[in-house]
Amino acid sequence: MSLVEGLRNGDKRAVAKLISLIEDGDAAATAAIREIYSMTGKAHVVGVSGPPGTGKSTLIFRLAQEFRKRGKKVGIIAVDPTSPISGGALLGDRVRMGDLASDEGVFIRSMGTRGRLGGVSAATSDAINVLDAYGSDIIFVETAGAGQTDVEVSDLVHTTVVVVMPGVGDEVQALKAGLFEVAHIFVVNKADLGDADRVASDLSIMLELGEQGDWTPPVLTAVALRGEAEKEVADFLEEHLTHLRESGRMEEKKRRRAEKELMIAISESVLERSLALSSGRSFMSFVDEVLEKRMSPREAAIRLLEESHSGD
Ligand SMILES: Nc1nc2c(ncn2[C@@H]2O[C@H](COP(=O)(O)OP(=O)(O)OP(=O)(O)O)[C@@H](O)[C@H]2O)c(=O)[nH]1
Ligand SMILES: [Mg+2]
Structure with a gap:
């Protein structure tokens, strides 16, 4: 059975294999993406970014459990541009992952870029398409807070969640690399450890000072570790998706995504x-x-x- 057939039949191993080929920049992946591309565009793609160690993965696992309860099929990709080893950070964490690892309705994978000329954006874009064609209703893309990567990935997603935590000095300053501007939902995590309310009010003030669009990002405090936040965050994710559809912004997003994908493909072709x-x-x-x-x-x-x- 070909990888594309496997993908169509819901075979997780085909998905895993395809993502490895994507990381390597293998021509077989390029051919597969061409075949499945018309099946993409259905999933809600959610970026989860923020400084290292703020609890992004923990929150994503909780959100995945929550969306499973809501009957959704979930895809998770953790993008780690610094690591050539795939399946590292995320998969090493079977304890936190709980029953997700064995859940048929969840696909989890962390990925590096290995031999991929187009780098992290190209690999991430392709991996999103694979999980989309696989039939994921919602896809989480975790980026490791490496500044430029987060902002680049934000062009590929519909909704960006930014996770910060109190206690690292000027938390708001840490978002200056452009993340602040692309956020649709802020989560101040680890509220059990520090003054999350102060960080939340700093963020709210900064939002008020900024330009007001037709979506005002909510600022939530959370203890992801205890599972006290995912319902609220999940509700806001659904609300943002509805907002995008009803305001006509979804069409704009799709065009921007198409532009970004084409630019990524041009750059990669030129490099090749x-x-x-x-x-x-x-x-x-x-x-x-x-x-x-x-x-x-x-x-x-x-x-x-x-x-x-x-x-x-
Ligand atoms: N006290 C406390 N610890 C938490 C909370 N959420 C996550 N942690 C812990 O913080 C550490 C980092 O959590 P991760 O979910 O791996 O954070 P991350 O942002 O994905 O980290 P990187 O991917 O390395 O950037 C882990 O030891 C978690 O158990 C929380 O709400 N409170
Ligand atoms: Mg993580």
Whole structure:
């Protein structure tokens, strides 16, 4: 059975295999994505971001349990750009994961980028599409608070949840890398440990000072560890999805996502092309031209590209 057939039949192993191929940048993944792409676009994609250790994974596990109770099929991807080892952080945590690991209606996976030229955005975008085509109703994408990655991933999701915690100094300052602007729901977690109310009011003040759109992000305090927050967060996730649909913003989001996906694909194709050219037959002779100052690097590059196009 092909991977795509496996995916259609709800085989988790096919999904896992496909995501490994995506991480590697394998051509088989590219072919599979082409086949399944028309089946995507149904899931509610939720980004969960924030500084390291704030309780993002804990909250996601709780939310997954909550959405299972609501009859939804759940996909979870933890994006870890620094780790080449897939299945690390998340899967190592079977205790916190509880019965989710064996639940047929939940797919959990952490992923790195391994050999993927397009990097984390390309791999994440493809993995979202795989879980979408697999039939997930809701997909959580955890990003490790590495600033740029979170913001990039926010273009690929419908709703962004930002999780912070009290006790690390200026918590609000920690969101300056652009995360603050993309958040739809704030969760101040670990309310059992510190002054979550103060952090929540700082966030609320900052929100009031900012530009008011047609969605005002709620600021919730939580103790994800004890499972005291997921119902409320889940309600707001559903509310935001309804808001997107009813306000017409969903169409805008879809267009932005399509733009982002196309840009990611262009960048990756260009990188692949560059790599192919630099290992091609003519490359060394053009290096000689540059070395001997007969051509500028730019001129040599243009000639090299022209030559390769005429050979297409
Ligand atoms: N006291 C307390 N600890 C919590 C709470 N939520 C999570 N933790 C603990 O905080 C630690 C980090 O939680 P994670 O869920 O792994 O946090 P994370 O944001 O996913 O961490 P990274 O993925 O490493 O950035 C774990 O030891 C959790 O058990 C909470 O509400 N209160
Ligand atoms: Mg985590």
